[in-house]
Structures are given as C-alpha cells and as structure tokens.
Amino acid sequence: MQSIRKEDVQQALDRLSNQQVYVHLESNQGAYTQGAYPSANKGPFHHTGVFIRNAGIRYSHGKITGDGPFRIGLKMEFGWVYAEGLTDWEQDDQGRILFVGYDLEGRLAVALDLSQQPL
Amino acid sequence: MEKHVLLVFPHPDDEVFASGSAIQWSQQGTPVTYVCATLGEMGRNMGVPAYANRETLPQVRQQELMEACRQIGIDDLRLLGLRDKTLEFEDLDALADRLLAIIQEINPSLIITFYPGYSVHPDHNTCGEIVVRAVQKIPVEGRPPVYCRALVKNAEQVLGKPDITWDVSEVLEQKIEALKAHRTQVIGTKNGLGERLSKQDTESMNWFRFEHFWIYKEAIE
Numbered sequence: 502m503q504s505i506r507k508e509d510v511q512q513a514l515d516r517l518s519n520q521q522v523y524v525h526l527e528s529n530q531g532a533y534t535q536g537a538y539p540s541a542n543k544g545p546f547h548h549t550g551v552f553i554r555n556a557g558i559r560y561s562h563g564k565i566t567g568d569g570p571f572r573i574g575l576k577m578e579f580g581w582v583y584a585e586g587l588t589d590w591e592q593d594d595q596g597r598i599l600f601v602g603y604d605l606e607g608r609l610a611v612a613l614d615l616s617q618q619p620l
Numbered sequence: 621m622e623k624h625v626l627l628v629f630p631h632p633d634d635e636v637f638a639s640g641s642a643i644q645w646s647q648q649g650t651p652v653t654y655v656c657a658t659l660g661e662m663g664r665n666m667g668v669p670a671y672a673n674r675e676t677l678p679q680v681r682q683q684e685l686m687e688a689c690r691q692i693g694i695d696d697l698r699l700l701g702l703r704d705k706t707l708e709f710e711d712l713d714a715l716a717d718r719l720l721a722i723i724q725e726i727n728p729s730l731i732i733t734f735y736p737g738y739s740v741h742p743d744h745n746t747c748g749e750i751v752v753r754a755v756q757k758i759p760v761e762g763r764p765p766v767y768c769r770a771l772v773k774n775a776e777q778v779l780g781k782p783d784i785t786w787d788v789s790e791v792l793e794q795k796i797e798a799l800k801a802h803r804t805q806v807i808g809t810k811n812g813l814g815e816r817l818s819k820q821d822t823e824s825m826n827w828f829r830f831e832h833f834w835i836y837k838e839a840i841e
Contacts, residue, residue, distance in 0.1 A: 532741045599673050608664035612674045
C-alpha cells in the first residue's frame, strides 16, 4: 500500500471502466465497541458497518476526488458505487486495485477493491 | 488428566482465551485439536505499519495462526473455511453437523469455546452456539463437557462466578510469545490484544495469567 496519488489512481480506474469487475466495498468500525478490551469501553456507541463482497458491476467512468483523504465514485448504468475516507492504495500482481482508508489509529476503516476476477 | 481437548474459536488469535491451558495440556502429552472457523478476513489491523491488505490478510493470518499453534503445541489445526462476520447467517444446524463429525472423530474429553450470548462478537456467540448444538446431537451419556469463556462486562453478575479458573503463570511467557505470532493483530497495535500486550501492567498480566471458564450445563444435561 502507498499513499494515494490522484493521477495514478485515475489511470487505474480508467483501465477497468466499461467491463465486468468484481467489487469488495466495506465500511468498518470494528466489532469490539464494548466489553472485551479496555479501549473499547468508551461509553455508549452506535455501532455500524457494511460490506458487500464480489458484487459484479460495470462502470462507465470512475473518478477520484478530494485532497486527501480521497473519495471515489464509479458511475454505473443505473447507479453508483461510492467510498470516502480513502488514504492508501495499491495495484497488486493480479491486476487488482485495492483502496483503503485508515483511521487515526492506523486501522482499516473503509475498503474498496476492484478485480476483473471474483475476489 | 484430559485425554484430548478440542478448542473451537472463530478467529485466529481467539485461542488466546485458552492458550495457557492448551500449552499445559500439550506439555502433559494431551493432544489438542483447534477448530478455527474463519481466517479473520475482516480484521482491521493490517500490521504496524500496514503490510497486509484486505485481500492478502487471510493468507497472512493463516501463517500467523500456524506459527501460534506450533508454539502452543497444537498439532491438529482444522480450518472450517468460513468467512469472518458471516457465521450467524450460515445454516447453523449444518455447521453443527460439521463440528459433530470432528467431535465423533477425535472423541474429546473436553471442549472449549465461547459462551453463547455472552461473548460480545456475533461470531463468538455463534461459535459457542454451534458447539452446543453439536454436543446436543450426542446421546446424553456420551457428551463431553463444554467449558466456555464469557467476555461481556457483566458476565459474573449474570452467570455467577466462573466454575473454573486456571492459573497459567507457569507458562505465561510461552503464552505471550504464542500470541505475538499474530503479528498483524498485536505488534504495535493500540487496541484489543495489542493494547493488553503493550501495557504490561498488573491488570493486563492478570488477564493473561488467569483463564476463567463457565461450564455450559445445558450442553451436558
């Protein structure tokens, strides 16, 4: 993973447009919001989290915006894929594009992975 | 002396809740089997600084788990191949059947898992529930005892004092080294087990030193 440079990311997003891609999209606050560990005991907290894994999509164009942390929007025929808070990314040896946003303690808080094969 | 102990936990590093006891059994020559349901695929700690990512984390954590097992003395590790956070949505009766097959194969004298409903994380609670369901499929006279860890803050208020507390001071160093094998999760992290590991204060050390269990009575009656 490396810090996001918008120009590089934009090229990568363009490379996967207009074809079938598989998406992992996740917003994650962690499971230990009470009880198990000392730092988890911060009082009342409404825990939320979502993920979708291997949704098959096709986007006509994708764009990265912001000055860091960054936002990505992928425009589909009938809708959008959206992620915010992204800080780091990589293209791995399988051609997958992996984005992540770390929170202030260095933990993954948001993730967006794009792959031409199911993840 | 136990004949064969079965640990059933959902995530790599959850074995820390019984690893001191497991080290001691292993030292006494008691075989320990560990059924680990997932590879903690949805973990948020990627190492400090991050060297894993969402897609490589499962392989990294599998290697960490194998190293932890080597250090604990667990030579029979079974991975169920389920996905982190999804246990509660599976067909629990089918999962209980998979576990039952393992129980019937190894015939454990004791099973250790999380206390259903009192273990904070949905995967923990479901893991305990699957164990109980599996054991309840066995005729009463052949059921092994099930010892459960409970993690909710008010566990003692609801469940009473733990039925069993094992002091694992003698193998504390080894237990902590085995936990450190889960590098991405505990080395340099400021939360969860990493926080306990870095503090080194009396409260944290006692947390590692004493392993508390409640006997799940409905499983054996």
